[in-house]
Amino acid sequence: MTATILLVEDEERLARFIELELSSEGYNINVAHDGLTGLTMAREAPPDLLILDWMMPGMTGLEVCRRLRATGSKVPVILLTAKDEVSDRVAGLDAGADDYVVKPFSIEELLARIRAHLRRNQEDNPDLLQFEDLTLNRRTREVFRNGRTIELTAKEFDLLDYLLSHPRQVITRDQILEKVWGYDFMGDSNIIEVYVRYLRLKLEEKGEKRLIQTVRGVGYVLRD
Template identity: 65%
Template sequence: MSDRILLVEDDPKLAKFIESELTLERYHVTVAPNGLDGLTIARDAQPHLLILDWMLPGISGLDICLRLRSTGVQVPIIMLTAKDEVPDRVTGLNAGADDYVTKPFSMEELLARVKARLHRTQANDPDNLQFEDLVLNGLTHEVCRGNQLIELTAKEFNLLEFMLQNPRQVITNDRILAKFWGCDFISESKIIEVYIRALRIKLEASNSKRLLHTVRGFGYVLREQR
């Protein structure tokens, strides 16, 4: 579930640098070199986040903000600009920008702003279930941890969705068996261990931090690692 980012920047060297850094973070990046192209792509491609330079040939980043917001587009927008006076920041925010990064800036700061905006958007999406850096989309049936897409079987997906719907609650073996396998499997608790083990392998492939924990003799819980 790679997040799509549209970068609208007319400085080719800066655009290439930002694109490379975002790509290393596993974002899918599209670059537009001017305001008109940026506005068109923003409307057609529906990216998850926009990074806009304020000063652009043709249509400014400020105008792009105004036009998108006037048509109901609520994609998060981060504005890049050398304008660092308070009135300029107020103007950008009033135009609909969600965040503001002044040039020169550190790439670490921009990446942190991007991550924060995307996570905030995901958390507010009614189709998403999120716990720490684990996100499950019930509409698209996609699961990711951080920016890593995780392929699950249908049963694994359903079990993980159930755990995400009940975070920090210990779910008994009997409850899981009754929900997913029926009464005939009540005595077959080993089948849950198989699926939990498979989920752990996939969820921890790129991150060793454990989220699915065993409560001995009782069941399982989705919680932070202690």
């Protein structure tokens, strides 16, 4: 499963360095160079983790963090800053940040902190299902792939939720009918194939790999 990280850093050389390092670790990286753009991106396509520089022109990273928390966002936030006084750390954590990394920093330490927060977030948030670059939020009923929002009908969402709940497991047609449509479903016997086709059309843009695989004569499997 691939996590999406939003990096908001106005120092472009540093931002590029972090972006390359995180990309080489297999993360999907989106970058903004000012606070307002970063806030907009975080609201429109919530990342799995947010790395925020504190001191930016216009809107500071601290203000971005405050505004996100005010909307109920629980995305893990790591603050990057040259401020290393205890009072600064307290201010950052009180604004809603989960962690605080002082510049200059070791990229290995940043990577370790990212891994720790992503593990913790997944354990603490059963409403968030992820597979590869696909994310489903049960609480908000939102779906994202590669940072873009995917609009699904209620039944498409329920079907995808069921598949994401059983990654890499072959799910039979009967299991899908029972869990997604209910025991008493008396509709078209091809309804599953129809909805899988709908999902594939919405989930797959040109060049993106197919995640929902057909197991002939049995059912379907979410496979990387």
